[in-house]
Amino acid sequence: MQTRVSGETSARRIRLNATTLEAAKAEMARIREKKAEPEGLPKTGLRPMFVDYADKYLEFHRSASDSGKKARTIDREGHSLVHWKKAIGNLRLDKITRPMITNLVKARLAAGIKPRTVNIDVIVLRNVLNEAKEDGLIVRLPTDEIKPRKVKTPGRDLLKPAEFTELCKAAAECGKNHVQVADYVRLLAYSGARRDEALALKWEDVNFENKFLRIGADGSSKNSKARYVDFNPELEAHLKDMAGRRAPDSDWIFPSPQRGDTDKPTKTFRDSFVAARKKAKLPWVGFHDLRHYFASMAVMAGIDFKTIAEWLGHQDGGMLVGKVYGHLLPEHRKRMAKRLRFQPSVLSFSDGNSQIGAA
Secondary structure (H helix, E strand, C coil), rough: CCEECCCCCCCCCCCCCCHHHHHHHHHHHHHHHHHCCCCCCCCCCCCCCCCHHHHHHHHHHHHCCCCCCCCCHHHHHHHHHHHHHHHHCCHHHHHHHHHHHHHHHHHHHCCCHHHHHHHHHHHHHHHHHHHHHHHHCCCCCCCCCCCCCCCCCCCCCCCHHHHHHHHHHHHHCCCCCHHHHHHHHHHHHHHCCCCCHHHEEEEEHHCCCEEEECCCCCCCCCCCCCCECCHHHHHHHHHHHCCCCCCCCCCCEECCCCCCCCCCCCCCHHHHHHHHHHCCCCCCHHHHHHHHHHHHHHCCCCCHHHHHHHHHHHCCHHHHHHHCHHHHHHHHHHHHHHHHEEEEEEECCCCCCEEECCC
């Protein structure tokens, strides 16, 4: 007997344990019936359409408090699933194959979609299908062995202190909530907090006595763990200044101007920030560049990578700091080069420390 398996280019040959034509036909019928219902799956009922299962997946994770996914993560997954539902939405879960996915990936790349976006789309699809596997609806993941496309990360300019000053000045002059926007920009730069982490901060997260800022106590951090950023002079002075101006009817560091009788934080400063960077003639600057600014300033201050990593909430002991945030301003490298002195057998530095080298 010969049979073809979806996704394979050649037919498989199956030996039949039969001595007559009728017995062979009966055995072939049993094999085909077994093939129609893969091992480990229910023997009755059709698998759901992908579009239906994807919608239920999103609905569950939006409504379940213990789903393990944050609201913004579900929103991003929903955006990625739009493309998959359009392409394979009318297929049943057990009919989705790896060649199908590979061809769709190639089509997206050919259409000009960035490799990083395509990689994220495949990860989201894998998340949905993996849940289908856990539910016993499929046996294998068709996304297995699909390698991510290589992504070339473009280099970004490092925000210079003078540019940061101009950005803060512009922020203080843009929009109705310009005071909050300027405070927000400075807090991001002085603490290394991410965009949403800073918006989730409450005054109870500020400890003036022990001189630290707690970030992510509500689970808003990327890894859902709280971290502590020790006060540097600018951060401490800025928080004290803000505390002197805090809204008496709100627990949030950045309360919503439209909160009314309900105490709630501001959702975003994006529009005001875009206006500020335009006014400062810094259109390339994003919220994450302020975190980048914090890390780079810390590196140039000579702070060890492990400490910086703890402030940023990295779990790798400082490897990412050295790789991503360790490239420094040219002026700093030139200052460091001037400290270097060579003697025949001694490598010395201007601070008086010496290290004996090989002759």
